[in-house]
Amino acid sequence: MERDAALNTEPAPWQVAGETFRSRLLLGTARYPSPAVMAAAVAASGTEVLTVALRRQAPGQLGGGAIWDHIAQLGCRILPNTAGCHTAQEAVTLAQMSREIFATDWLKLEVTGDDYNLQPDPFELLEAARQLTGMGFKVFAYATDDLVLCSRLRDLGCVAVMPWGAPIGTGKGLTDPYALATLRARLPDAVLVVDAGLGLPSHAAQVMELGFDAVLLNTAVARADDPPRMAAGFRQAVAAGRLAFEAGPMAISETAQPSTPVVGQPFWQAER
Amino acid sequence: MEILVNGEPVSLDVDLLADAVAALGFAERQVAIAVNEAFVAKAEWQSFRLQAQDRLDVLTPIEGG
Secondary structure, eight states, rough: HHHHHHHSSSSOOEEEEEEEEOOOOEOOOOOOOOOHHHHHHHHHHTTTTEEEEEEETTTOTTTTTTHHHHHHTTTEEEEEEEETTTSHHHHHHHHHHHHHHHHHHHEEEOOEETTTTTTTOHHHHHHHHHHHHHOEEEEEEEEEHHHHHHHHHHHTTTSEEESSSSSTTOOOOOOOOHHHHHHHHHOOOOBBBBEOOOOSSHHHHOOOOOOOOOEEHHHHHTSSSHHHHHHHHHHHHHHHHHHHHHHOOOOOOOOOOSOOOOOOOOOOOOOO | OOEEEEEEEEEOOOBBHHHHHTTTOOSSSEEEEEEEEEOOGGGTTTTTTTOOOOOEEEEEEOOOO
16 A cells, blocks of 8 residues: 555656656756765656766866766766757757767757847747757757747657756746746647756746656756755746646635535524 | 867968877877767768868867766
8 A cells, every 4th residue: 555655646648759767857057066966966857868968178178078978977868958059050069069969859949049147049049949940859848938939849759848947047936937838828739848947946836737758957957056955946836836837726715615525513502 | 270179279290180180189088079060970080171270169078067
């Protein structure tokens, strides 16, 4: 009996790009105080997918090889990004370089249209997604929460569409829950991941309660005072939110409804 | 000939990209290369001929969000 009860408290696994995962939390590897803290946060988060990047290597410098070796040892699926690209052509070139270095078709596609809030460029993003899906990449497309844009990305064959909760690194939480709820309702069969802008575990729980498949975050954990503890908090919040979605929430009522049965109520001698 | 490596001018006495990679000290490192913003797969380095003023981007893995 105890075993069955324990199984029922685990959220259902999810699938993306033909693979199955138990954790619905994808984690970034940047901005941690140290590689050791990052490793501890990764372990505490329970994540199975880590994001990474490529940058220029100066001649004669050791550069990022050491941190990559550290990340590779953590045993997670690697999701390389195209952060910093501003055009489809840049993103396609960087994607090809990522595929060679990381030996994966997985790609978190980012094409920035505005440097002030790192807002994705919908036009370049769509063109990049069109080319990359045609080249066999498994594209996780980082997008705004625009319904039409996300629909087009789904139609192009992106394995996951990842609308922002708020601009990258802001920690604001969901600036437009209605838009996200609409996305979930209108794209019921798409893999939807909220990526960026989350600051607290409650934000992640809110995402999962909306029925999103997963969340992707980085700064909220990396820049917490205690990243491993915050990672653990997000792990539990993601699971809690998903369980709530799977359980099906109660209907909201405009008026109070007594939870304790009223039949047999003492001291009711007269109508009030 | 002079080429640009990650934005910096470098003079090299080589013709092939593979030789440039070795001369720059990248041969044993995990890098990916684009020449003039176009990806050049590692399998092509031995046959890819560089021209003066070519722009090389030599990238290596780092942390990312």
